[in-house]
Amino acid sequence: MTYDLRGSWEGFTGENSPLYVGPADQGSYIYFNVNYSMNYWKDHGAPAEKLMVGFGAYARTFTLSNPANHGLAAPTSGPGAAGEYTQSAGTLAYFEVCQFLKSGATTVWNAPQEVPYAYKGNQWIGYDNPKSFAIKVNHFLCRPCFAFTLIQITGVALLAFAFPIPGMNNF
Numbered sequence: 001m002t003y004d005l006r007g008s009w010e011g012f013t014g015e016n017s018p019l020y021v022g023p024a025d026q027g028s029y030i031y032f033n034v035n036y037s038m039n040y041w042k043d044h045g046a047p048a049e050k051l052m053v054g055f056g057a058y059a060r061t062f063t064l065s066n067p068a069n070h071g072l073a074a075p076t077s078g079p080g081a082a083g084e085y086t087q088s089a090g091t092l093a094y095f096e097v098c099q100f101l102k103s104g105a106t107t108v109w110n111a112p113q114e115v116p117y118a119y120k121g122n123q124w125i126g127y128d129n130p131k132s133f134a135i136k137v138n139h140f141l142c143r144p145c146f147a148f149t150l151i152q153i154t155g156v157a158l159l160a161f162a163f164p165i166p167g168m169n170n171f
Helices: 027-031 034-043 094-102 130-141
Strands: 052-064 076-079 091-093 106-110 115-120 123-126 147-152
Touching: 027 034, 034 130, 052 094, 052 130, 091 094, 094 115, 094 123, 115 130
Parallel strands: 052 147
Antiparallel strands: 052 076, 052 091, 052 123, 106 115, 115 123
16 A cells, blocks of 8 residues: 555644655654555565555645644644545545645645645645656656556546646646
8 A cells, every 4th residue: 555654543744655754754654655565565575567556646634733833743633624525534635635735835845755745724734746646656667567556536537647747836
């Protein structure tokens, strides 16, 4: 599994689908990243051509315990607010992520894990964007035969976001 690696059930913020281990990751959390997951299965005998890198076209969301503490591993009090359309606390569909970002949220690029997160007030979201999708695709294209799939919430076709698209840098 290469998504749903963090969520509001943890009690602290974290990326939904980080490519690499983060500097704050400790204990078993050092294994909760896409690179480790894919290589673990391959190194233990799974044929690479049967392994799929899943892309979650949605965000895992959190309510910050203290809005002034909005970084990675910040304490949370529960799931983020439900989206207008998905109406599910703790998850936003990709188009709801776009709405959140356009509403004045602060976006942060998490360089060690090669994914973004964003926050506004007491709301925090961990998600992928075209840049992080492209980095993951390019990372695994250098390895033999890994496959890719896009997981989405709501039925909106977002396959184009899983590949580098020239000029698409507005997220």
